[in-house]
Amino acid sequence: MAAGELSRAEAMKLLVDPAVARSRPARSRKHFIVETVCLVVSVEGIHGGHRYSFAIPTKSKQINLRVGCEFSYDVTAPTPVTVQVRPRSDSSHQLVSETWSTTPSLPVDEYSDIYGNPVKRFVMPSGPVVLRYNAICAVPDEVDPDPTGATQVPVEELPGQLLHFTLPSRYCLSDELMGMAWQLFGQTQPGAPRVQAICDWVHDNIKFKYGTSNPLTTAADVLRDRIGVCRDLTHVAVTFCRAMNIPARYVFGYLPDLYVPVDPNPMDFAAWMEVYLGDRWWTFDPRNNARRAGRVLIGRGRDALDVAMLTTFGPAAFQSMTVWADKYPTKSEATP
16 A cells, blocks of 8 residues: 555545634634635735635725634645635625745645635645635724614515525524524514524523534534534524524624724634625624624635535644734834
8 A cells, every 4th residue: 555545435524613713622624715805916825716806895994904824734644625714705805915825835726615605625745734824804994784674574585595594504403493493582573673682692591612512513502501602602593593584694704803802812713694684684793792893704604514614535633723813004004
């Protein structure tokens, strides 16, 4: 048998969102998705490349953020991997510059998945491997739009392509939890008040604690244990929304500590949800239960399975991860 050849089939493994909310399960695997954002000024270290699409320019004041991450793996045989770390192009942020590198240097293929998330794909060789992404993004210097007054759309009037966001998914068991959802929220006012009531309940009744879930944890598990990380709180809120016939999708990205007390824990990815009300998607955050500034959206999907940050297809042992999201000074701010 040749050196490095596998003696048996290796199962595909996901680093499904363990890092989201600063939980870091050891020896796991993960998958990253991001799409480029508008106003790309410089791109370094990209082999192949996505088609760049451009977000609608905003007239609001903007601030620059530095966002990115670094993963290290110990690989025992050549292992294909997919990675989602790039900000999408259809959100409120704008990509100013970005760099991507692997150690050792590796050729990278890129494609967009069925949700429009850009994905990097390559093969990690045997030995230690480090993956690093860094970007400067311009974001509106304002909090999430206020959804107050947004109305719920009857199912028969929803755009057909959104109906699957009302159905159960791997982690969001809306069929199993439908009875509980209607018992808790059936008397609330449909629309934004109902979604906010769901966020209030999840925020108040599910304890947030790092390292309390794993890649197999579903919304039903979280409701049973009443504890989880931000991906888990988001899964519960998405589940309740879908059980109430409200389209909801899982979102993850970078979220700096802007205009809020700085979290003393190491920076990590954040998870929240987008809910379709009226004629658009609105941001709701059951973990923080507040409208926040500085979100840099990486991936969207039905739940964390669709936007696992990194997926390995072979024997690659996860070693460490570092995430950063902080304010980056403009030229005028940097000048004394």
